[in-house]
Amino acid sequence: MAGTETMVTARDVTKFYGLHRAVDRISFDLHPGEVLGFLGPNGAGKTTTMKMLTCFLAPSAGSIKVKGLDVSEEPLRVRQMMGYLPENAPLYPDMTVMGFLRFCAEVRGITGRERDMRVSRSAEQCGIADRMRDPIGILSKGLRQRVGLAQAILPDPEILILDEPTSGLDPNQIVEIRGIVRELGRTKTVILSTHILSEVELTCGRAIIVNQGKVVADASLDELRSRLRGERRRYLFAVGPGAGGAPPAEAYVRDRLKSLSWVEDVAPVDRGPGEPPTWAILAGTTNDLRPELFRLATDQKWSILELHRDLATLEQVFLRLTQEDLEPLPGN
Amino acid sequence: MRTTWVIGKREFAAYFGSPLAYVVTSIFLFLLGLFFFFGVFHQDVGWPFYVRKVASLDNLFNGSQLLFLFLVPAITMRLFAEERRSGTLELLTTLPVRDIEVVLGKYLAAFVYLLVVLALTAPFPVYVSTLGKLDWGAVAAGYLGLSLVGLGYLAIGVFASSLTQHQVVAFVVALVVALPFFFLHKVSFLFGPGVGNVLDFLAFRPHFDGIARGVLDSGDIVYFLGVSAIFVFLAHRLVGSRRWR
Numbered sequence: 001m002a003g004t005e006t007m008v009t010a011r012d013v014t015k016f017y018g019l020h021r022a023v024d025r026i027s028f029d030l031h032p033g034e035v036l037g038f039l040g041p042n043g044a045g046k047t048t049t050m051k052m053l054t055c056f057l058a059p060s061a062g063s064i065k066v067k068g069l070d071v072s073e074e075p076l077r078v079r080q081m082m083g084y085l086p087e088n089a090p091l092y093p094d095m096t097v098m099g100f101l102r103f104c105a106e107v108r109g110i111t112g113r114e115r116d117m118r119v120s121r122s123a124e125q126c127g128i129a130d131r132m133r134d135p136i137g138i139l140s141k142g143l144r145q146r147v148g149l150a151q152a153i154l155p156d157p158e159i160l161i162l163d164e165p166t167s168g169l170d171p172n173q174i175v176e177i178r179g180i181v182r183e184l185g186r187t188k189t190v191i192l193s194t195h196i197l198s199e200v201e202l203t204c205g206r207a208i209i210v211n212q213g214k215v216v217a218d219a220s221l222d223e224l225r226s227r228l229r230g231e232r233r234r235y236l237f238a239v240g241p242g243a244g245g246a247p248p249a250e251a252y253v254r255d256r257l258k259s260l261s262w263v264e265d266v267a268p269v270d271r272g273p274g275e276p277p278t279w280a281i282l283a284g285t286t287n288d289l290r291p292e293l294f295r296l297a298t299d300q301k302w303s304i305l306e307l308h309r310d311l312a313t314l315e316q317v318f319l320r321l322t323q324e325d326l327e328p329l330p331g332n
Numbered sequence: 333m334r335t336t337w338v339i340g341k342r343e344f345a346a347y348f349g350s351p352l353a354y355v356v357t358s359i360f361l362f363l364l365g366l367f368f369f370f371g372v373f374h375q376d377v378g379w380p381f382y383v384r385k386v387a388s389l390d391n392l393f394n395g396s397q398l399l400f401l402f403l404v405p406a407i408t409m410r411l412f413a414e415e416r417r418s419g420t421l422e423l424l425t426t427l428p429v430r431d432i433e434v435v436l437g438k439y440l441a442a443f444v445y446l447l448v449v450l451a452l453t454a455p456f457p458v459y460v461s462t463l464g465k466l467d468w469g470a471v472a473a474g475y476l477g478l479s480l481v482g483l484g485y486l487a488i489g490v491f492a493s494s495l496t497q498h499q500v501v502a503f504v505v506a507l508v509v510a511l512p513f514f515f516l517h518k519v520s521f522l523f524g525p526g527v528g529n530v531l532d533f534l535a536f537r538p539h540f541d542g543i544a545r546g547v548l549d550s551g552d553i554v555y556f557l558g559v560s561a562i563f564v565f566l567a568h569r570l571v572g573s574r575r576w577r
Contacts, residue, residue, distance in 0.1 A: 017577070051422070054426040055426065056422050056425060056426050056574070056575070057574070057575055058575040058576060076428050076429075076430065077428075079426060079427060079428040082426075084423075084426045086419060086422045086423055086426070087419075090418055090419030090420040091420065091423070092342075092346070093418075094346055094349035094350065095346075095349075099345075103338065104427065106338040107335055107338050107339065107424075107429055109334070148423075
């Protein structure tokens with residue numbers, strides 16, 4: 001990204017609602033072409049930040065610049081460059097899809113043939129070309145979300161800001177919307193907020209994790225994943241009887257596991273009826289314990305039913321960063 | 333300016349998308365008909381048409397002003413309250429538009445809608461003109477006055493709607509704020525000449541009467557435009573205030 005100008009520069013952005021500090025000195029830079037995931041639990045300040053980026057709310061302190069223009073001083077020019085999908089895609093229910101998209105185009109000064117061309121192109125891109133004559137009020141949540149998205153991409157903006165584009169949708173709709181967002185991310189700078197981790201993993205190149213109004217992590221997904229490698233210390237382990245033998249006593253298995261070096265904690269995991277007793281093992285090392293566990297089982301003539309090292313997921317980093325009082329990797 | 337027009341166009345079309353406008357307009361026209369033919373025995377609304385036996389639209393103009401107190405808030409209550417409630421205000425104001433363009437667009441739409449309602453009262457003058465010699469100049473002056481009165485009440489209604497996300501609250505606030513402008517001239521005598529004159533000046537009615545008499549005093553017109561401008565300005569500030577809350 002060196003040599004390219006920054007698209008968005010946020011510096012110490014703070015927002016108070018009354019006495020409540022919803023956003024607390026958030027700073028970040030966004031470069032052209034990046035797809036940034038704004039990740040955080042509900043109430044972390046994601047939506048407030050989006051609203052400040054689009055000049056709907058003014059920051060209580062700090063500054064936001066979009067391509068060098070301050071959002072408070074040049075709100076119109078900043079909005080010209082932006083497409084915005086607010087949370088829950090608020091739309092006019094009494095308008096038809098076509099009427100609504102045309103309205104959005106005209107407000108932006110796009111008229112005539114140009115307007116019709118852009119309306120049909122963005123409708124096609126969002127897969128609503130066959131619903132143009134329907135009133136928005138009768139559309140499903142997923143379709144409404146697409147109409148909102150079509151509205152956002154209609155002016156061919158340099159920056160797209162999408163506030164929880166997949167919230168409240170069913171799994172199929174989520175996959176579809178993500179596909180559209182990924183497609184858009186190839187050519188545009190995108191900021192999307194979500195509390196769903198897999199969404200960031202699937203659509204974004206970079207994530208900012210916010211909690212209680214503060215940035216707790218700002219890194220590319222690759223960096224976040226490599227950080228996670230150090231976190232892969234949890235194993236799931238289940239054994240059954242060896243050939244012709246009786247099932248091993250639970251207390252005995254636990255003692256044997258505990259006697260292994262590097263094992264810090266062993267806890268039973270309830271997997272539901274019909275499942276063998278399963279253990280969650282927390283290792284005191286980041287080295288792979290699986291060979292050790294395998295040897296233990298063969299020495300004891302147990303048959304291994306399950307041996308699994310927890311995958312590195314964003315979820316763990318997320319939980320770590322957003323819950324200060326989290327116990328060290330609980331064994332369920 | 334163009335943006336104002338685009339927003340106004342959408343807003344105007346929205347009136348015909350909801351049953352409320354039809355219901356309110358029908359009730360207005362129905363009650364106006366009652367006032368027109370039967371009057372109510374009250375100095376502001378006049379005597380029954382068949383008693384007065386004068387080819388004039390006084391009853392229509394009197395009745396309209398009373399009914400405007402309810403009609404206008406019903407027309408304007410939706411404008412901002414509904415958009416706040418449904419969240420579309422965020423969508424609209426994050427498009428590259430100025431707040432004032434949004435306010436003026438909605439105000440314009442409401443005014444054009446009111447003109448449509450007034451146009452629907454056309455059968456009354458047509459009917460009267462078949463009974464006697466109607467002074468069309470007075471009719472035109474009366475309608476101009478009515479439009480200006482409407483413009484004032486509409487501005488109050490837009491202001492009230494920008495205060496809240498509840499349409500009912502917007503309606504009540506608009507009615508309460510409009511009420512003094514409706515009756516102050518009637519109580520002015522209680523306050524002696526000094527304050528009384530001020531109250532007379534503040535009320536809509538004396539200014540309407542001036543215009544309806546056919547005296548196109550620029551003062552009266554400026555008065556209505558001034559009152560409207562004040563409330564539109566307040567609405568604009570209120571819509572903008574969301575940024576700082």
